[in-house]
Amino acid sequence: xxxxxxxxxxxxxxxxxxxxxxxxxxxxxxxxxxxxxxxxxxxxxxxxxxxxxxxxxxxxxxxxxxxxxxxxxxxxxxxx
Amino acid sequence: xxxxxxxxxxxxxxxxxxxxxxxxxxxxxxxxxxxxxxxxxxxxxxxxxxxxxxxxxxxxxxxxxxxxxxxxxxxxxxxxxxxxxxxxxxxxxxxxxxxxxxxxxxxxxxxxxxxxxxxxxxxxxxxxxxxxxxxxxxxxxx
Numbered sequence: 061x062x063x064x065x066x067x068x069x070x071x072x073x074x075x076x077x078x079x080x081x082x083x084x085x086x087x088x089x090x091x092x093x094x095x096x097x098x099x100x101x102x103x104x105x106x107x108x109x110x111x112x113x114x115x116x117x118x119x120x121x122x123x124x125x126x127x128x129x130x131x132x133x134x135x136x137x138x139x140x
Numbered sequence: 141x142x143x144x145x146x147x148x149x150x151x152x153x154x155x156x157x158x159x160x161x162x163x164x165x166x167x168x169x170x171x172x173x174x175x176x177x178x179x180x181x182x183x184x185x186x187x188x189x190x191x192x193x194x195x196x197x198x199x200x201x202x203x204x205x206x207x208x209x210x211x212x213x214x215x216x217x218x219x220x221x222x223x224x225x226x227x228x229x230x231x232x233x234x235x236x237x238x239x240x241x242x243x244x245x246x247x248x249x250x251x252x253x254x255x256x257x258x259x260x261x262x263x264x265x266x267x268x269x270x271x272x273x274x275x276x277x278x279x280x281x282x
Contacts, residue, residue, distance in 0.1 A: 067187075067189065067192045067193055068193060070189045070192070071189040071190070071192065071193040074189040074190075075189075086149070086152070087149055088149065088152065088154045088263065088264055088267055089154060089157075091199075091267045091268075091270075091271065092154065092267060094198065094199060094200075095198070095199040095200035095203075095267070095270055096200040096203070097186075097188055097189055097190065097198065097200070098171060098172070098175060098186050099168070101186075102167060102168060102171055106164060106167070126186075126187075129187060130184055133184040133187075134184060
């Protein structure tokens with residue numbers, strides 16, 4: 061259950077950052093971000109200080125959800 | 141008017157802009173190497189949020205596994221996992237090489253790649269092809 065909540069939070073945060081990537085960098089880099097969400101994640105951290113993008117909260121949430129997911133999968137419990 | 145917008149979209153350098161910042165290039169290469177390394181070590185790494193939630197692969201799903209297969213010399217496995225893996229591996233190698241070049245040589249190389257992209261639209265065609273390939277994968281055609 062916990063891992064599912066984490067995944068949904070990570071998904072929502074990822075999509076929000078991806079939309080901002082499309083808006084800021086254009087279609088081609090947006091597609092690159094869609095192909096490789098890891099690129100979107102890195103781009104989010106590289107630009108999270110830019111106030112106009114308002115990425116800070118989303119990046120903190122996304123990162124926390126990913127760390128939670130990794131911990132849960134390392135524990136092998138899946139949060140259930 | 142629309143044709144001009146399409147041309148602007150296709151012939152805008154994308155890869156060159158990734159290469160233009162040394163720090164960004166090194167971060168991308170480093171994170172990519174960690175991801176592939178974790179996969180090869182059998183450890184959990186980056187999980188695609190799209191696949192985790194929807195169960196459907198994103199356009200890049202399978203790339204880590206495919207690059208891992210390529211590094212092991214398993215071309216067949218790599219092609220089965222993701223047909224664009226050789227291109228991505230090549231791009232990462234290029235990113236690494238350009239990121240560690242001396243500044244003058246780095247800028248010359250970036251300028252050459254930018255010109256190449258502006259003339260051919262190569263990166264745009266690769267990305268669009270990848271989206272088509274994704275469509276084929278979603279419908280189980282490849």
